[in-house]
Amino acid sequence: MAARAKKAAKIEDDRSSLFDEEFLKKLEYLHMVSRKTFVGQNRADRRMRKIGSGIEFADHRKYSTGDDFRYIDWNVYGRIDKLLLRLFEEEEDLHIYILMDASKSMLIGNPLKLHYAMQMAAALTYVGLANLDRVGIVPFSENLHPHLPVARGKGRIFKVFDFLRGIEAGGPTKLEVATQSFIHRYKRKGLVIVISDFYDPSGFEEGINSLRYNGFEPFVLQIYDEKEVNPSFHGDLTLVDCETGAAKEITVSKSLIEAYKREHEKYCAELSDFCSSKNIPYFRTHTKIAFDELVLTIFRQGGFLK
Amino acid sequence: MNLLAPIATSTIATVAAVLAGLLVIAYILKMRRRHFEVPFSTLWQRVLKEKEATSLWRHLKRLLSLLLLVAIVGLLLVAALEPEFGGAREESRAVVIIVDASASMKTIDEGDEGKDSRLDAAIEQVGLLLDGMSAGDAIMIMRMDGRATPLSRFHGDLAKHRKALSTIKASDTPASLTTSLGAAADALRWRKNPLIILVGDGAYPEDALASATWNGSEETPSSEGTPSFVHKELATVDLEGIDVRYQPVGQATDNVGIISFNVRRYISNKLNYEVFIEIQNFSKEPVTRRLVLFSGDSEINVKELQLAPGQKITKIYPDLGGGDDSVLRAQIETIDDGASDAFALDDEAWALMPENKRQTVLLVSEDNLYMEGALLIFEHLDVDKLTPAEYETALTSGELPTYDAAIYHGYAPENVVPAPTHLLYFKPFGPHSPFPIHGTLERGRITQVSQTHPVTRWLEMDDVNFDVLDTFSVDTSAAEVALFKSIRSPVAAAKKEGRRKVAAFGFGLQGTDIMLRVAFPLLMVNTLDWFAGADSDLITTYTTGRPARVPLDGTYGISEVAVTTPSGAQQKAPLREGYATFFAAEVGVHKLVAMQGGEEVAEIQVAANLSNAFESDIEPSAELLLAGQKLERPVPGTATPRQSLWIYLCLMVLLLLLVEWYTFNRRITV
Numbered sequence: 023m024a025a026r027a028k029k030a031a032k033i034e035d036d037r038s039s040l041f042d043e044e045f046l047k048k049l050e051y052l053h054m055v056s057r058k059t060f061v062g063q064n065r066a067d068r069r070m071r072k073i074g075s076g077i078e079f080a081d082h083r084k085y086s087t088g089d090d091f092r093y094i095d096w097n098v099y100g101r102i103d104k105l106l107l108r109l110f111e112e113e114e115d116l117h118i119y120i121l122m123d124a125s126k127s128m129l130i131g132n133p134l135k136l137h138y139a140m141q142m143a144a145a146l147t148y149v150g151l152a153n154l155d156r157v158g159i160v161p162f163s164e165n166l167h168p169h170l171p172v173a174r175g176k177g178r179i180f181k182v183f184d185f186l187r188g189i190e191a192g193g194p195t196k197l198e199v200a201t202q203s204f205i206h207r208y209k210r211k212g213l214v215i216v217i218s219d220f221y222d223p224s225g226f227e228e229g230i231n232s233l234r235y236n237g238f239e240p241f242v243l244q245i246y247d248e249k250e251v252n253p254s255f256h257g258d259l260t261l262v263d264c265e266t267g268a269a270k271e272i273t274v275s276k277s278l279i280e281a282y283k284r285e286h287e288k289y290c291a292e293l294s295d296f297c298s299s300k301n302i303p304y305f306r307t308h309t310k311i312a313f314d315e316l317v318l319t320i321f322r323q324g325g326f327l328k
Numbered sequence: 329m330n331l332l333a334p335i336a337t338s339t340i341a342t343v344a345a346v347l348a349g350l351l352v353i354a355y356i357l358k359m360r361r362r363h364f365e366v367p368f369s370t371l372w373q374r375v376l377k378e379k380e381a382t383s384l385w386r387h388l389k390r391l392l393s394l395l396l397l398v399a400i401v402g403l404l405l406v407a408a409l410e411p412e413f414g415g416a417r418e419e420s421r422a423v424v425i426i427v428d429a430s431a432s433m434k435t436i437d438e439g440d441e442g443k444d445s446r447l448d449a450a451i452e453q454v455g456l457l458l459d460g461m462s463a464g465d466a467i468m469i470m471r472m473d474g475r476a477t478p479l480s481r482f483h484g485d486l487a488k489h490r491k492a493l494s495t496i497k498a499s500d501t502p503a504s505l506t507t508s509l510g511a512a513a514d515a516l517r518w519r520k521n522p523l524i525i526l527v528g529d530g531a532y533p534e535d536a537l538a539s540a541t542w543n544g545s546e547e548t549p550s551s552e553g554t555p556s557f558v559h560k561e562l563a564t565v566d567l568e569g570i571d572v573r574y575q576p577v578g579q580a581t582d583n584v585g586i587i588s589f590n591v592r593r594y595i596s597n598k599l600n601y602e603v604f605i606e607i608q609n610f611s612k613e614p615v616t617r618r619l620v621l622f623s624g625d626s627e628i629n630v631k632e633l634q635l636a637p638g639q640k641i642t643k644i645y646p647d648l649g650g651g652d653d654s655v656l657r658a659q660i661e662t663i664d665d666g667a668s669d670a671f672a673l674d675d676e677a678w679a680l681m682p683e684n685k686r687q688t689v690l691l692v693s694e695d696n697l698y699m700e701g702a703l704l705i706f707e708h709l710d711v712d713k714l715t716p717a718e719y720e721t722a723l724t725s726g727e728l729p730t731y732d733a734a735i736y737h738g739y740a741p742e743n744v745v746p747a748p749t750h751l752l753y754f755k756p757f758g759p760h761s762p763f764p765i766h767g768t769l770e771r772g773r774i775t776q777v778s779q780t781h782p783v784t785r786w787l788e789m790d791d792v793n794f795d796v797l798d799t800f801s802v803d804t805s806a807a808e809v810a811l812f813k814s815i816r817s818p819v820a821a822a823k824k825e826g827r828r829k830v831a832a833f834g835f836g837l838q839g840t841d842i843m844l845r846v847a848f849p850l851l852m853v854n855t856l857d858w859f860a861g862a863d864s865d866l867i868t869t870y871t872t873g874r875p876a877r878v879p880l881d882g883t884y885g886i887s888e889v890a891v892t893t894p895s896g897a898q899q900k901a902p903l904r905e906g907y908a909t910f911f912a913a914e915v916g917v918h919k920l921v922a923m924q925g926g927e928e929v930a931e932i933q934v935a936a937n938l939s940n941a942f943e944s945d946i947e948p949s950a951e952l953l954l955a956g957q958k959l960e961r962p963v964p965g966t967a968t969p970r971q972s973l974w975i976y977l978c979l980m981v982l983l984l985l986l987v988e989w990y991t992f993n994r995r996i997t998v
Contacts, residue, residue: 127367221368250367257992260361263369270369271361272376273389281375289371 040140041183048314049148049179052321082106116155117172117212119238120146121204125163125195126265127221131247131309138245139217140186141313144179146215149317151176158208159185162200163193166207194265195222197229204233211237220244220293223266227296234300242297243320244290244306251286251308253279340405347401355394396988400981407977410483420464422482422519424512425454428528428577429473429496430503431872431938435529435671435946437579446948447498449577450527454493457525457575457962458486468515469493472528474501474873474913476508478515500673500915500936501873502943503528505536509565509572522570525962529578530949533942540565540955567955574959578948582611584635584660585674585944588642589937590869591656591681599708601681603645605658609635610945618661621645624653632663654681655917655933674944678917678935680868686710687860688730690745692719693737698843699754702852703735709856716741733859738836747828750859755798755836762832763800763821769814772797776813782858783822783831784811787847795839800832822858827929831855868932871939872912879907880922880930892919894936912936 085094085105095108120143128136143159150157151174158172159182170185195218204214214233220226220242233240253274261270272278290306297304303323307316366372433447454469461467466482469492479492509524516522541564588606609615614636621629629645656679662669669675691713693699703711712731714722716739722728723743733750740756753762774789774797789812799817802808810818811831819834835842842848870876880889880903889908891899894916901910901920908920915938922930938944952959 130365130367219367221370223368223370247367253366255362255364258361260363261366261369261372262363264365264367266369268369269363270372270376272372278375282371285371285375 037137037140037187040137040187041144045141045144049145052145052314052317053149053152079108079110081109083109116150116153117208117210118146118150118155118157119172119204119208119212119214120157120159121200121214121216121218122159122161122189123163123195123216123218123220124161124167124189124191124193125218125221126192127195127219128245129191130264131249133309135219135245135247135309136189136191138309138313140189142217142243142245142316143215144182144186145313145317147182148176148179151178151182156212157182160204160208161189161191162197162204163191164196164199165193166200166203172208172210195219196224197222197226198224198232201229201232205236205238212239213241214238215241215243217243217245219246219250221265226293230296230300230302234302240297240300240302242293242302242304244293244304246290246306246308248308248310251283253282340408343408344405347405351397351401355397393988393992396984396991400984400988403977403981403984407974407981411973411977419521420462420466421521421523422516423461423465423467423523423525424470424515425457425467425525425527426470426472426476426508426512427451427454427493427496428503428526429471429498430528430531430943431473431498431500431673431940432503432529432531432671432943432946433498434673435578435581435583437581437670445498446529446578447496451493451496453527453575453577455490457527458489461486466519468512470508470512470515471496472503472505472508473499474504474911476504476511478511482515482519499872499913500938501913502871502938502940503532503536504873505532506539506565509540509567513565513567513570516570523962524567524570524572525575526572526952526959527575527577529946530574530576530952531943531945532952537952537954538956540567542567542955542957564955572954572959573962574952574954575962576948576950576952578946580948581670581946582613582615583669583671583674583944583946584609584611584615584617585671586658586660586677586937586939587640587674587941587944588939589658589677589679591679593681600647600649603629603648603656603658603679604643605645605677606640606642607633607635607660608640608941608944609638610947612637616663618663619643620659620661621648622657622659624655626653633660655679655935656681671944671946673915674938676915677937677939678869678915680917680933680935687732687856688712689856690714690719690728690731690734690749691737692716692734692739692741696737696837698837698848699735699737702843702849705849706853706856733856738838747826750829751831752855752859753830753832755834756832757798761800762823762830763802763808763818765834766799766801766817769794769797769799769817769819771795772814772819774812774819775815778809778811781809781811781822783851783854784820785854787850787854789847792842792845792847793840794835794842796835798834800834829859831858869935869937870912872915872936873940875909875911876934876936877907877909878920878932878934880920880932886922886924886929889920889922892921894918 082095082098083106085107089107093108095106098104098106122139122143124136128134128139131138147157147159154174156172156174159170161167161169167189170182197216197218197220216230216233222229230240230242256274256276256279258271258273261272262268294304294306296302303320305316305320305323427447427450429447433445433450435446436444437446437449458467461484463484465484467480467484467486467489468482469479469489471477471479479495480489509526512524516524585608586605587608588604590604591601593601603621605619607617607619614634617633617635619629619631619633620627628648631643633641635641658677658679660669660675686708688710689703689712691699691703691711692715693713694715700711700713703709712729719728719741720743723741723745728745731745731749733752734745735752735754736744736756737754738757740753740758740760740762742760744751744760751762756762757765772794774792774794777787777789778784797814797819799814799819800810800821802810802818802821804810806823808821808823810821812818812820812833820832822829822831824830837843842851868878870878886903888900889903889910891901891908891910893899894914897914899910901908903909903922908922910918910920912918912934915936918934918936920932920934921928
């Protein structure tokens with residue numbers, strides 16, 4: 023029986039067909055759609071909001087000793103008799119970090135949540151690379167796993183596939199610890215797409231806030247499996263937490279299932295409300311929804327491509 | 329509702345306790361929960377905190393599950409008690425129906441056109457009795473022949489009783505009424521409204537009918553006139569409080585039977601034998617019968633007999649010598665070819681006699697007129713004589729033929745004739761004496777003769793004189809036997825070495841006057857007969873229905889023998905101290921074989937005959953007096969419908985199992 027379970031797990035975690043030809047076609051399609059549909063409303067390439075030595079005017083600020091005289095706005099000085107310095111938006115390549123949950127809880131579901139997350143990461147990476155952005159992938163669980171360094175160019179997509187295939191999943195989810203490590207490791211600010219189920223017993227707030235407080239722009243993508251929301255088991259049984267191993271003997275009844283559904287919905291709503299309150303793009307999906315559909319939804323709603 | 333309680337309450341209690349234990353174990357095993365892996369147990373814990381208040385129902389569900397199991401086991405136990413509807417408990421009876429299946433029940437009465445035996449009639453009567461049983465009556469069927477055999481436990485399932493009845497076959501043994509009544513009375517002890525119904529032809533001996541009591545324990549007054557102890561005749565059957573009824577079967581029928589038959593060979597002439605036979609006419613008319621004696625299949629004597637009503641003829645046929653078979657059979661036949669005997673079992677009888685075998689004997693001695701002369705008088709002996717020197721030469725050259733027995737006189741050779749030749753020594757001396765020589769007695773006399781050993785049986789040695797007697801060391805722990813003793817010293821001894829028998833006398837024929845006494849030829853006859861296994865005291869004819877105790881030579885260390893019955897059936901019989909004990913249930917010749925290590929060690933044939941005048945007297949008794957009390961006929965009961973509930977209880981168990989299965993799968997029960 024153990025052998026059968028092992029075999030089943032092996033089949034489920036088969037990553038060989040994750041990034042096949044069909045997948046590549048879908049990526050290309052997504053890229054075309056992103057360019058045709060959104061170019062009109064958003065600038066072609068997304069830029070970092072950084073004040074510096076660019077050519078596009080951004081704002082004024084008071085002159086202080088030591089500032090370059092060349093940027094003093096003499097027109098304003100002539101009108102209001104105040105020394106204000108002209109600020110320009112500095113143009114630079116966007117850094118996109120995909121912080122992907124590779125904890126043990128991602129190995130649940132059909133298809134596995136991890137596989138879904140990988141496909142999402144690959145799709146978003148491809149779109150980013152195609153837009154000449156720099157994209158890096160950082161898997162995490164209780165800490166950061168080996169990462170794919172930030173780089174650009176569409177040609178890197180196959181390295182991305184190889185990297186994703188080689189991710190070793192396991193360990194509990196500790197988002198706060200992982201984000202702290204991430205912040206210390208990556209100094210260049212950028213967009214951080216957090217793909218996770220957010221099943222962290224210590225909560226998700228601190229982890230996301232850490233990114234915000236350190237100048238990163240979080241982008242939250244929550245993945246869940248339908249069976250997690252609507253469990254099919256009944257009766258007396260022992261529930262074992264797949265990450266912590268904590269066991270709890272319970273008697274599952276219909277009312278308990280209903281209560282659980284409500285609790286799950288409440289938890290997701292908490293995450294959604296948190297992201298809304300912080301102006302963080304938030305998307306929630308289950309694994310039965312095709313990844314390309316989700317990517318298109320993301321494109322439509324904005325937040326990823328500007 | 330009645331509980332037939334076919335199983336003892338203590339047994340039910342034990343079973344209930346064991347089942348309760350198993351049930352608890354099964355319940356605990358069932359409580360083992362399935363394990364489910366969840367990605368985030370925190371959510372479940374939050375939910376459970378809210379649900380703690382409703383855990384009472386969860387406990388109740390467990391209790392409900394346990395109650396279902398208890399109900400299932402309880403119903404099964406009640407079903408085992410065989411409850412029945414239809415009949416008041418107080419009126420229900422415990423009934424033992426004793427069916428006579430003894431030899432006389434093989435009688436085919438005249439009115440039955442030669443088809444049905446008395447046993448068939450008895451079974452039919454029992455069937456009628458069963459039809460009249462009331463609901464709630466617990467019935468046991470018991471077969472009575474030489475033994476009492478219950479064919480069922482107490483229950484009210486008439487179909488099962490009828491099935492048990494159909495298996496009854498009449499045996500060749502007399503009826504053992506005392507045993508059967510005792511067994512029935514024991515079975516009915518402590519039961520309400522006990523009833524014994526005896527169905528048979530009443531062919532029971534007077535002493536069996538007298539060995540019962542209706543008063544139970546009788547107090548015997550002491551000399552002071554006050555009861556001192558309770559006296560109870562242990563041999564009698566206590567029928568106090570038990571209603572005993574008798575249902576006769578059979579019709580008046582004539583019978584002439586052999587009630588005794590035996591044979592023996594003459595001691596002086598082993599070739600001839602005499603036959604003893606007793607025949608009785610049990611009918612009320614004079615009859616003529618032809619008596620034929622067979623040796624094997626050969627007729628050796630035919631006689632016509634006239635028997636008056638009730639006459640018993642005792643006949644001895646002397647000096648019979650025909651036939652070579654050791655099995656003798658007596659048969660009485662009707663003169664008229666068309667006539668038939670209603671009871672054929674006692675028309676034949678068997679007897680066995682020691683095999684009529686010539687013995688070859690080797691005498692190793694210097695010229696010994698007395699010994700040679702003594703051996704010459706036995707017609708069934710072939711004697712060769714060799715001097716010790718000739719013997720040594722013949723033995724060394726291998727020219728010595730095989731003998732049944734060898735006699736060494738005044739000589740104990742180092743090399744004796746190979747086994748199984750039996751050995752007889754007169755005055756052995758030297759280191760090769762079969763028994764170590766302990767000393768000598770001058771002018772000794774024999775003061776003690778073993779009366780149990782076949783060699784010394786009937787011997788009188790008081791007046792025999794000896795110049796010198798050698799005394800032997802006899803090892804009784806090795807089954808060596810002292811035959812003669814002078815004061816306390818053995819002067820003659822015997823032993824068995826496997827299948828070889830050895831006897832030694834501490835005197836020769838010189839220096840004694842034993843040759844002038846009757847004891848000498850008798851001693852030789854006894855010894856040679858013992859060698860040949862022709863023990864003249866050996867009983868080889870037994871009666872059926874009694875345990876037979878048969879001696880088997882050379883069976884030391886063997887615990888059982890194989891018995892082949894006349895019908896060819898094989899059975900085992902215990903063997904203790906050289907005696908096999910077996911129950912002869914068939915008329916005819918039985919063969920007993922003792923095996924050791926795959927080899928046949930000993931074999932004997934014994935005959936078993938009915939030889940029972942009470943059983944041969946097949947005139948049925950319409951009335952029976954048991955312990956002085958006339959037994960009434962059974963009164964048909966009021967047949968009331970009976971309904972066994974066990975099937976419904978089992979259906980309920982099935983239903984409960986389905987409920988349990990359904991609720992378990994719906995998570996209603998655990």
